[in-house]
Amino acid sequence: MKVYIPLDSAAVALGADDVADAIRAEASARGLDVQVIRNGTRGMVFLEPLVEVDCGAGRIGYGNASPADAGAILDGTADDLGPVEDIPYLAKQTRLTFARCGVIDPLSLSDYEAHGGLAGLRRAIAMSGEEIVEEVKTSGLRGRGGAGFPTGIKWDTVRQAQADQKYIVCNADEGDSGTFADRMIMEGDPFCLIEGMAIAGLATGATRGFVYLRSEYPVAIGVMEEAIRRARGAKVLGDDVLASGRTFDMEVRVGAGAYVCGEETSLLNSLEGKRGVVRAKPPLPALEGAFGKPTVVNNVISLATVPVIFEKGAQHYADFGLGRSRGTIPLQIAGNVARGGLFETAFGMPLGDIVNDIGGGTASGRPVKAVQVGGPLGAYFAPHQFDTPFGYEEFDGEGGLIGHAGLTIFDDSADMLGMARFAMEFCAVESCGKCTPCRIGAVRGVETLDRIAAGDPAAQEVLTDLCDTMTSGSLCALGGFTPYPVMSALRLFPEDFGATKEAAE
Amino acid sequence: MRQDLATPDSETIRAIIAAERHREGPLLPILHALQAEYDHIPESALPLIAEALALTRAEVHGVVTFYHDFREAPAGRHVVKVCRAEACQSMGANDMAARLLDLLGLDGYGTLPDGSVTVEPVYCLGLCACAPAAMVDGTLLGRADSPAIAAKLAKAEAPA
Ligand SMILES: Cc1cc2nc3c(=O)[nH]c(=O)nc-3n(C[C@H](O)[C@H](O)[C@H](O)COP(=O)(O)O)c2cc1C
Numbered sequence: 001m002k003v004y005i006p007l008d009s010a011a012v013a014l015g016a017d018d019v020a021d022a023i024r025a026e027a028s029a030r031g032l033d034v035q036v037i038r039n040g041t042r043g044m045v046f047l048e049p050l051v052e053v054d055c056g057a058g059r060i061g062y063g064n065a066s067p068a069d070a071g072a073i074l075d076g077t078a079d080d081l082g083p084v085e086d087i088p089y090l091a092k093q094t095r096l097t098f099a100r101c102g103v104i105d106p107l108s109l110s111d112y113e114a115h116g117g118l119a120g121l122r123r124a125i126a127m128s129g130e131e132i133v134e135e136v137k138t139s140g141l142r143g144r145g146g147a148g149f150p151t152g153i154k155w156d157t158v159r160q161a162q163a164d165q166k167y168i169v170c171n172a173d174e175g176d177s178g179t180f181a182d183r184m185i186m187e188g189d190p191f192c193l194i195e196g197m198a199i200a201g202l203a204t205g206a207t208r209g210f211v212y213l214r215s216e217y218p219v220a221i222g223v224m225e226e227a228i229r230r231a232r233g234a235k236v237l238g239d240d241v242l243a244s245g246r247t248f249d250m251e252v253r254v255g256a257g258a259y260v261c262g263e264e265t266s267l268l269n270s271l272e273g274k275r276g277v278v279r280a281k282p283p284l285p286a287l288e289g290a291f292g293k294p295t296v297v298n299n300v301i302s303l304a305t306v307p308v309i310f311e312k313g314a315q316h317y318a319d320f321g322l323g324r325s326r327g328t329i330p331l332q333i334a335g336n337v338a339r340g341g342l343f344e345t346a347f348g349m350p351l352g353d354i355v356n357d358i359g360g361g362t363a364s365g366r367p368v369k370a371v372q373v374g375g376p377l378g379a380y381f382a383p384h385q386f387d388t389p390f391g392y393e394e395f396d397g398e399g400g401l402i403g404h405a406g407l408t409i410f411d412d413s414a415d416m417l418g419m420a421r422f423a424m425e426f427c428a429v430e431s432c433g434k435c436t437p438c439r440i441g442a443v444r445g446v447e448t449l450d451r452i453a454a455g456d457p458a459a460q461e462v463l464t465d466l467c468d469t470m471t472s473g474s475l476c477a478l479g480g481f482t483p484y485p486v487m488s489a490l491r492l493f494p495e496d497f498g499a500t501k502e503a504a505e
Numbered sequence: 506m507r508q509d510l511a512t513p514d515s516e517t518i519r520a521i522i523a524a525e526r527h528r529e530g531p532l533l534p535i536l537h538a539l540q541a542e543y544d545h546i547p548e549s550a551l552p553l554i555a556e557a558l559a560l561t562r563a564e565v566h567g568v569v570t571f572y573h574d575f576r577e578a579p580a581g582r583h584v585v586k587v588c589r590a591e592a593c594q595s596m597g598a599n600d601m602a603a604r605l606l607d608l609l610g611l612d613g614y615g616t617l618p619d620g621s622v623t624v625e626p627v628y629c630l631g632l633c634a635c636a637p638a639a640m641v642d643g644t645l646l647g648r649a650d651s652p653a654i655a656a657k658l659a660k661a662e663a664p665a
């Protein structure tokens with residue numbers, strides 16, 4: 001009998017370690033032959049800790065398990081959810097990037113290979129750098145870190161650059177509230193990220209890689225480091241990648257609690273051991289990146305999606321999606337929501353379906369007031385915008401962005417002036433200080449919102465002007481995009497800013 | 506004073522620096538290693554790092570102060586990090602934090618006078634689908650509530 005209990009941070013935060021201990025103790029007390037496997041999470045956070053039992057006829061789920069359930073789970077008498085793959089939340093998904101997450105033992109390379117792992121890397125080894133880049137371009141993959149830049153084009157710039165050393169840097173700083181896809185895949189399928197980075201290395205001629213991983217993710221750091229050690233031991237990494245004669249090796253670098261270090265140039269400064277201040281562009285990191293050398297900087301999900309593109313073919317991936325948003329997107333449904341978790345699906349699902357059908361509405365049972373999409377720099381959306389299909393251009397058209405695809409749901413008790421103030425406060429705390437519109441603007445923003453709260457009628461215009469200045473004058477999207485949540489809150493919820501609805505219209 | 510922490514001495518600091526120096530971009534790894542040893546970055550380490558990496562003392566100081574993680578003095582014996590980012594706010598994180606500070610007798614984020622507990626804000630632990638989130642001495646908590654955290658701390662502080 002095999003029992004799966006996730007090692008994922010969210011499962012652990014809800015008690016999975018205690019459940020695992022109880023299952024082990026109960027099994028040994030009964031003299032049962034039980035193999036406990038600490039898998040990644042399936043992403044159904046609302047069911048965690050989710051224990052899965054496999055007696056040879058598929059995996060049966062036991063949701064929200066507690067240590068007291070251990071005996072009944074082993075007996076098969078506890079209330080079960082049926083076969084895990086049939087749970088609607090999972091069955092409705094299109095799992096490409098996250099196909100293995102929650103299924104396999106994250107640190108077993110043989111499990112990884114048995115589920116399609118390394119097939120992409122083997123295929124890439126037989127291709128030229130130019131062919132690899134073409135394949136990525138054909139897939140339509142765009143950066144999942146927020147800006148949505150085509151990944152193949154970025155790789156091509158690095159490929160064509162001449163240098164004695166090039167780097168692949170994985171941006172695993174995932175600072176956005178409402179997002180956890182990077183964490184989930186690093187904890188649940190770390191070899192997938194390693195494979196994606198190795199393919200990027202082959203494509204561009206980069207032989208060294210870094211995963212810049214935030215310090216707030218201790219579990220992910222541990223899993224990634226161990227996976228890299230094992231990959232090196234199995235010669236997936238090193239000076240002869242899968243006996244190709246090619247070199248690629250990598251290491252984890254731990255961040256130090258600065259949100260702005262998710263911005264790629266700030267990240268590179270931090271990696272080099274400097275203050276994480278933003279660099280002016282040009283030069284592009286692709287030409288002068290880490291240690292002044294040509295560098296690919298990609299988000300975790302961008303890189304972890306590469307293996308499946310090579311395993312199944314670029315066209316297979318590109319056949320999913322909507323408009324210029326090709327493939328699938330791991331939606332992270334968070335905040336005040338009944339069924340929070342990760343939901344991977346083709347681009348194009350309307351926002352309202354995500355919030356209501358998949359997420360099940362709010363956790364509090366009260367009406368949904370607003371959804372912030374794309375983290376602290378993303379706009380708020382109101383229910384009248386719920387028919388917006390999930391895609392880069394579609395959200396842009398509604399005055400928002402998809403960012404890293406996190407959705408934070410708020411019920412009708414939310415105070416949107418308070419949320420706007422928080423956005424400015426966060427920007428002030430996290431500003432790297434290099435440009436004035438961000439550094440000073442955010443502080444003025446907090447003061448101005450306090451004036452609005454105190455009933456000063458002139459302050460709204462000041463806020464609007466200030467946001468214009470931040471948008472047009474900031475060096476990076478921290479100052480440049482903070483106006484998204486602020487102005488969307490003001491536009492959509494004027495009554496929270498002291499206006500009566502009619503007066504605002 | 507934290508009884509469980511060694512007093513920084515230059516020999517140990519030099520050894521910690523030497524262990525990380527070979528890396529590309531060694532400064533953050535060095536600072537993390539020092540903080541793991543002393544729970545802060547000892548003032549006395551700055552000139553030693555500067556010398557080893559051929560930087561000025563001011564440059565090293567600038568880096569240390571830029572990052573929220575690096576402390577100038579050790580934290581309390583127990584550290585609670587409370588998430589105050591948006592997803593946690595949507596599930597009442599602000600009230601939870603206020604209540605916790607109240608239960609502990611703190612006026613705001615910081616350390617109790619007896620050095621037993623430090624409460625500090627954090628912006629997202631990646632537990633946004635089971636908010637509000639907190640971390641108590643490295644243990645992650647989802648759907649956290651303040652009485653449970655306070656009880657956990659009381660238990661940790663109780664004489665064995
Ligand atoms: C303030 C700020 C924070 C950011 N944080 C992240 C982050 O945590 N992770 C990430 O992948 N990209 C982040 N980005 C975007 C990166 O600058 C960059 O666009 C991305 O890493 C490129 O990778 P991609 O093309 O694969 O998306 C951030 C940008 C800004 C302005």
Ligand code: FES
Pocket residue numbers: 176177178179588589590591592593594628629630631632633636637638
């Ligand atoms: S917002 Fe609190 S854990 Fe993400």
